[in-house]
Amino acid sequence: METLISNKLLQFVADLGPTKLHVPVSLQAAAQAYLKDQDFPTTKTERFKYTRLAKLNNAQLSAAHQLDVAQLEQHSVLTDAYTIYVNNDQIKIPQNLPTGLEINLNTQDSGAFHEASFYDVFGALNILHAQNGVSISLAKNCTLDKPIQIVQVNSGGKYFYRHHFNFGANAEATIFFVSKQQDQTTSFSHTHLQYNIAQDARIKIFKLQDTAQNHFDFYEDRAQQAAKSHFEINTLTLDGSFVRNDTMVAIKGEHAQTYLNGAYWLKEEQHVANYTTIDHQVANCESFETYKGVAADRSTAVFNGKVFVRKDAQKTNAYQSNANVLLSENASVNSKPELEIYADDVKCSHGSTTGQLDDNALFYLRARGLSSASAKTLLLQAFMEDVLTYVKHEEVLSYMHQRIAERFNWNY
Amino acid sequence: MSNYTENELAKDLENQEYKFGFVTDIEADTVPIGLNEDIIRLISLKKNEPEWLLNYRLKAFGIWQEMTEPEWAHVQYQKPDFQAISYYSAPKQTKKYESWDDVDPEMKETMKKLGISMEEQQRLTGVAVDFVMDSVSVATSFKEKLSELGIIFCSFSDAVQEHPELVQKYMGTVVPSTDNFYAALNGAVFTDGSFCYIPKGVRCPMELSTYFRINAGGTGQFERTLVVADEGAYVSYLEGCTAPQRDENQLHAAVVELIALNDAEIKYSTVQNWYPGDKQGKGGVFNFVTKRGICETNAKISWTQVETGSAVTWKYPSCILKGDNSVGEFYSVAVTNNYQQADTGTKMVHLGKNTKSTIISKGISAGKSQNSYRGLVQIHKGAQNARNFSQCDSLLMTDECGAHTFPYIECKNPTAKIEHEATTSKIGEDQLFYCMQRGISEEKAISLIVNGYCKEVLNQLPMEFAVEAQKLLAISLEGSVG
Numbered sequence: 014m015e016t017l018i019s020n021k022l023l024q025f026v027a028d029l030g031p032t033k034l035h036v037p038v039s040l041q042a043a044a045q046a047y048l049k050d051q052d053f054p055t056t057k058t059e060r061f062k063y064t065r066l067a068k069l070n071n072a073q074l075s076a077a078h079q080l081d082v083a084q085l086e087q088h089s090v091l092t093d094a095y096t097i098y099v100n101n102d103q104i105k106i107p108q109n110l111p112t113g114l115e116i117n118l119n120t121q122d123s124g125a126f127h128e129a130s131f132y133d134v135f136g137a138l139n140i141l142h143a144q145n146g147v148s149i150s151l152a153k154n155c156t157l158d159k160p161i162q163i164v165q166v167n168s169g170g171k172y173f174y175r176h177h178f179n180f181g182a183n184a185e186a187t188i189f190f191v192s193k194q195q196d197q198t199t200s201f202s203h204t205h206l207q208y209n210i211a212q213d214a215r216i217k218i219f220k221l222q223d224t225a226q227n228h229f230d231f232y233e234d235r236a237q238q239a240a241k242s243h244f245e246i247n248t249l250t251l252d253g254s255f256v257r258n259d260t261m262v263a264i265k266g267e268h269a270q271t272y273l274n275g276a277y278w279l280k281e282e283q284h285v286a287n288y289t290t291i292d293h294q295v296a297n298c299e300s301f302e303t304y305k306g307v308a309a310d311r312s313t314a315v316f317n318g319k320v321f322v323r324k325d326a327q328k329t330n331a332y333q334s335n336a337n338v339l340l341s342e343n344a345s346v347n348s349k350p351e352l353e354i355y356a357d358d359v360k361c362s363h364g365s366t367t368g369q370l371d372d373n374a375l376f377y378l379r380a381r382g383l384s385s386a387s388a389k390t391l392l393l394q395a396f397m398e399d400v401l402t403y404v405k406h407e408e409v410l411s412y413m414h415q416r417i418a419e420r421f422n423w424n425y
Numbered sequence: 426m427s428n429y430t431e432n433e434l435a436k437d438l439e440n441q442e443y444k445f446g447f448v449t450d451i452e453a454d455t456v457p458i459g460l461n462e463d464i465i466r467l468i469s470l471k472k473n474e475p476e477w478l479l480n481y482r483l484k485a486f487g488i489w490q491e492m493t494e495p496e497w498a499h500v501q502y503q504k505p506d507f508q509a510i511s512y513y514s515a516p517k518q519t520k521k522y523e524s525w526d527d528v529d530p531e532m533k534e535t536m537k538k539l540g541i542s543m544e545e546q547q548r549l550t551g552v553a554v555d556f557v558m559d560s561v562s563v564a565t566s567f568k569e570k571l572s573e574l575g576i577i578f579c580s581f582s583d584a585v586q587e588h589p590e591l592v593q594k595y596m597g598t599v600v601p602s603t604d605n606f607y608a609a610l611n612g613a614v615f616t617d618g619s620f621c622y623i624p625k626g627v628r629c630p631m632e633l634s635t636y637f638r639i640n641a642g643g644t645g646q647f648e649r650t651l652v653v654a655d656e657g658a659y660v661s662y663l664e665g666c667t668a669p670q671r672d673e674n675q676l677h678a679a680v681v682e683l684i685a686l687n688d689a690e691i692k693y694s695t696v697q698n699w700y701p702g703d704k705q706g707k708g709g710v711f712n713f714v715t716k717r718g719i720c721e722t723n724a725k726i727s728w729t730q731v732e733t734g735s736a737v738t739w740k741y742p743s744c745i746l747k748g749d750n751s752v753g754e755f756y757s758v759a760v761t762n763n764y765q766q767a768d769t770g771t772k773m774v775h776l777g778k779n780t781k782s783t784i785i786s787k788g789i790s791a792g793k794s795q796n797s798y799r800g801l802v803q804i805h806k807g808a809q810n811a812r813n814f815s816q817c818d819s820l821l822m823t824d825e826c827g828a829h830t831f832p833y834i835e836c837k838n839p840t841a842k843i844e845h846e847a848t849t850s851k852i853g854e855d856q857l858f859y860c861m862q863r864g865i866s867e868e869k870a871i872s873l874i875v876n877g878y879c880k881e882v883l884n885q886l887p888m889e890f891a892v893e894a895q896k897l898l899a900i901s902l903e904g905s906v907g
Binding site: 059324327337339340341342343344345346347348349350351352353354355356357358359360361362363364365366367368369 | 497499804806819821822823824825826827828829830831832833834835836837838839840841842843844845846847848849850851
């Protein structure tokens with residue numbers, strides 16, 4: 014029987030087949046149910062209040078074309094790492110992995126947690142249509158000698174990716190997730206990243222988002238933390254015309270620590286939205302959140318941070334801050350730091366600022382002979398450097414500095 | 426030796442009963458329940474309204490019918506059945522009172538229990554009171570004194586009769602009927618309220634005050650307040666509320682519009698203590714209010730509110746800073762207890778250059794209550810050098826209550842400076858320890874800390890009102906704060 018394509022959302026995924034990855038049937042059914050009667054969210058939907066999807070809906074995506082190994086390798090940022098290349102339907106997994114580290118195609122049951130809770134339609138679409146993804150697991154007590162690098166290169170088309178990470182007890186690892194764009198193709202990607210962190214594990218994630226114009230870059234990060242684990246996600250948005258990060262961390266074991274940091278350097282017509290949720294489910298945990306950004310030209314930055322403290326999560330300490338500098342008359346910043354607290358013995362705070370450079374500081378530098386432009390640059394660099402201090406990796410840091418310098422004429 | 430602990434304070438809060446729960450037994454002239462065009466025509470006819478106002482009501486009703494009840498607020502309640510409400514109720518006496526002696530003694534008794542005996546008010550405090558009992562203004566004092574200065578302060582229905590040009594000019598300009606569901610409902614069925622006009626350059630010599638009171642069971646109240654301060658004028662307006670104890674929910678959907686023309690200043694203070702429902706969360710008033718002010722050049726609007734009552738509160742007194750150099754302020758203390766739910770805050774919309782806004786919000790949650798701050802700071806493109814400072818603090822008294830913050834900050838101008846900070850905590854053990862170590866008993870220390878916590882807001886209240894506000898806070902947090 015022929016089904017009529019009734020709405021734009023169904024039309025959007027009409028050319029995509031069912032997922033090739035391992036996704037439980039129950040979860041697919043839940044996603045189907047969630048998507049029933051849903052269309053593209055409009056600005057009336059709370060989570061898309063500041064994001065206009067008409068642009069995506071109307072975009073003419075380029076035809077997907079597969080890149081060769083040489084092309085892929087150009088996009089690597091780290092030289093010494095276990096590097097995985099993801100590009101459309103293909104995936105390149107490194108050989109000679111150390112004991113304890115396993116990297117597979119995400120087509121088998123990798124022991125991932127599957128929660129049927131959806132914040133938006135894209136998460137549900139991902140469940141039904143994910144074409145590609147890896148599952149990475151690190152055995153307990155295993156400390157990786159070098160970082161894992163995932164280079165995901167977009168080259169046209171429309172792709173849903175699903176990557177699962179399993180970190181055993183007391184494991185330690187750093188992961189760089191690099192998102193890039195080949196040439197001037199127009200494409201869409203939605204990436205679901207899932208982190209399962211066992212007790213005492215120490216995990217750092219760095220998301221380097223450096224795509225080009227005309228790429229729609231959606232992320233859905235879901236993490237679960239067990240007791241005494243340390244987990245860090247740093248989302249560094251260097252470029253990309255349309256970037257949306259939706260990060261959610263559920264803290265399920267006591268004495269866990271969570272760090273969420275983000276930085277964005279926006280210019281031209283860029284739209285970058287960071288949605289974060291930290292769900293404190295148990296007592297005695299700490300979370301720290303810092304998002305900072307500059308917005309120039311006609312760019313828009315959106316920050317929506319939510320700290321959720323459940324009834325039994327006593328002795329929670331949660332701190333959140335968002336600071337923005339607007340550099341142009343046509344740029345805009347929308348910030349919504351939320352607290353939702355159901356326990357009484359907690360210390361929670363958030364702060365949000367939007368402003369410009371301090372005149373006194375500028376004067377101080379001008380009085381010492383700096384030009385107006387270089388004084389401004391210096392202060393902006395210092396403002397953003399806060400978040401960059403978390404990037405302890407020299408190679409990555411110099412790559413970032415170089416990219417920022419290219420785009421903003423800042424000298425490092 | 427005092428062993429008063431926070432737990433006991435919480436217990437006290439739970440046990441405390443509503444003090445002002447009584448019903449005045451006056452025959453009320455009530456229209457049949459339900460809502461349709463005929464009812465609106467009937468209300469308009471009973472109030473002897475001009476045609477333009479009837480048309481305004483019918484238009485608002487048409488808009489309301491198209492709308493659905495908003496659900497975004499962080500509150501849960503049984504939605505009112507709008508067809509089961511009587512939209513008009515007036516005390517039955519038809520003759521106007523010749524003097525204060527003619528007033529129904531029972532009504533006087535009500536006022537006495539509220540502590541606003543008319544004579545006393547007139548003689549001692551110099552506050553002109555426009556006492557609204559179930560929608561119809563019963564007595565207005567100091568009218569002459571005010572009219573010497575050209576100040577108009579009367580009930581909304583009187584204003585419609587006597588100053589239709591002013592009412593028609595300003596009504597619905599700040600809160601149009603299309604604004605939201607409850608504003609539209611109010612636009613259709615509002616019964617009475619207050620009207621105040623301060624002419625050019627006049628500084629109102631006294632605080633203007635209105636006591637609203639919900640009476641007859643099953644009647645919703647739909648007040649409409651319009652305050653206009655002409656160029657260079659100043660007025661301080663007080664609004665205070667108490668309601669009798671009821672078992673069924675009562676709906677209150679008021680609209681307050683403030684208009685501050687060039688160089689004018691309006692200070693609007695509210696103490697709200699409607700019946701919050703009993704300890705099981707049964708009954709209580711639904712308080713769904715739209716309050717908004719507009720500031721022209723160099724004007725200032727300051728909202729101060731102390732919210733202790735109502736089962737469900739949904740209220741965002743806002744400022745539209747349209748003129749250059751205009752200033753908006755919002756100071757709020759919201760106390761929720763038992764099963765009360767409050768979703769309150771403000772909106773500051775910066776349109777003009779050099780506009781400034783300050784938001785200080787203090788929430789105290791006890792019992793099983795939910796207390797949310799929801800605010801919007803919006804800097805538009807033309808608002809050069811706009812400045813905002815927001816501070817939203819929450820104090821949690823028990824582990825069963827909740828405190829939430831939902832601030833929206835939208836900036837479209839690079840010269841604007843916006844600061845927002847929020848904290849949530851319980852009374853710090855270190856603070857308590859500090860006080861007790863200096864010989865202050867635990868009970869007094871808690872009271873001291875809570876008082877200090879709210880002081881920033883209470884200080885904003887006019888003298889005459891501060892006493893009442895402290896009284897209400899004391900009742901709300903009985904046994905601990907005084």
